[in-house]
Amino acid sequence: MNMPSFFDNSRIAYWQTIERSRMLSTFESSRKRHKLSPVDRHRIKPQRPDQLRAVNSHSRINWGRIVCGELARFFCDGGDGTDHNQEILFVTLCDRACVKSADGLTEVELSEIKERLRYGLRGLNYFAVVEPALYVNWQLGHHRRAAKQCISWHIHALVWGITKKKMQKRLRALKKRGWYQKLERGSKPTSVKPIGLGRLPRAVAYMIKSPAFAYRVSAVDCIVNGIEVIDEHGEVQRRFKQSKWPLRHGERLTLYFAMRYLYLDDLTLAGGQGRPMLANAKRLARPRRPPSLGLPNRYRRPPGGRG
Numbered sequence: 001m002n003m004p005s006f007f008d009n010s011r012i013a014y015w016q017t018i019e020r021s022r023m024l025s026t027f028e029s030s031r032k033r034h035k036l037s038p039v040d041r042h043r044i045k046p047q048r049p050d051q052l053r054a055v056n057s058h059s060r061i062n063w064g065r066i067v068c069g070e071l072a073r074f075f076c077d078g079g080d081g082t083d084h085n086q087e088i089l090f091v092t093l094c095d096r097a098c099v100k101s102a103d104g105l106t107e108v109e110l111s112e113i114k115e116r117l118r119y120g121l122r123g124l125n126y127f128a129v130v131e132p133a134l135y136v137n138w139q140l141g142h143h144r145r146a147a148k149q150c151i152s153w154h155i156h157a158l159v160w161g162i163t164k165k166k167m168q169k170r171l172r173a174l175k176k177r178g179w180y181q182k183l184e185r186g187s188k189p190t191s192v193k194p195i196g197l198g199r200l201p202r203a204v205a206y207m208i209k210s211p212a213f214a215y216r217v218s219a220v221d222c223i224v225n226g227i228e229v230i231d232e233h234g235e236v237q238r239r240f241k242q243s244k245w246p247l248r249h250g251e252r253l254t255l256y257f258a259m260r261y262l263y264l265d266d267l268t269l270a271g272g273q274g275r276p277m278l279a280n281a282k283r284l285a286r287p288r289r290p291p292s293l294g295l296p297n298r299y300r301r302p303p304g305g306r307g
Contacts, residue, residue: 003221004304006081010201010268013063018043019046019210019236020057023252030249035257043260050286053260055211058178060247062206063264071127071158071204081201086160090203091126093117094154102149104258110266118269119188120174120212127270128157129207134214134255135248136161155269156193156207167192178191187242208264212253213244217250241294 023044027033049062075084078129081218096111105113114130121128133152159167174180180189195203210239218241247255265285270278 004080006076006079006201006204007065007068009081010064010068010205012205013061013070015205015209015212016057016061018065019060019212022247023057023256024057025300026249026256030253032250032253038285039053039111040256046111052264052285054259054264054267055210055256059264060100060208060210063281063285064205066281067127067208067268068201068204069284070281071200074273074277075200079290082194082198083198086195087163088200088203089159089162089164090191090193090195091121091128091157091159092154092179093120093171094152094183094189095158095179096183096189098153099150099156099183100153102151102199102258103152104261110262112305113153114269116154116179118157118271120171121157121159121269121271121276123272124159125161125274126157126159126270127274127277128155130155130267130269131207132211132255132258134211135217135303136214136251137216137218137292149254151255157269158203158207158274164194169239188278211255212247214247215244217242274303 027036027041027044044052044057046052046058047056049058051059052063053059072078072081075088076082077085095116097116097297100109100113107282112131117130118126118128130153133154137148161172171180171192175189182189193254265282268278268281
């Protein structure tokens, strides 16, 4: 009997099988399905392993298997992930400047988001993934848009070679200089958590699997020790609370439209000792092939450059 591998313990294949079923249901049931073209329906079907489309569950399984293999060799001596050989931090970085409309990204916007988010990881060893978080009731006031939905593009990163205390100090200093600005409604822009033994495969799955939740921000009364906090004008102070729930059909389709022109290897970042791992993962995922005439460039956008 074969023992479970790092990839098996991540359960990426399990989660993506569920996601594929939900996506198929969305394509058939969503009230916005009239916006889908035959090309859209083709994008979520099983394709060549090297396609690496961000909206394709088979691509995520293939990319996840390769990334898990690279991380397992580096951190677990090829083991199953029940142990790792050094302290690893799970770092989440958000920034108000990376909150965009739900229309999709141009190549320039994606490049700017990646540069903005990974600034705090410069000089460190890391392996990171850019991910969208859909907010369904957050008006983009600072963008002066009327839309009530927006997407906070952020990164989840495995970081090693630095302690949690030093990482937090580094991020505090950057926030004072204007980096990682708090999101409009008060959500924390950074998070640093050590990964416990046996939790590394699941942490990798969290980074690689498709988005599964939508987020809502609501205002509630600020209460301390059962007493309402009153300001100098006699009014009860308010604070913002973030909640999440599984994506509904329309919300899943909104994320699909925002990501349909994106590729998993383009959404993955690395630095220091993580660079060779990412480079090797890309070589394994996209083996060199003779050029085929007549095939469109994988980055080609519709007129206007929007997804």
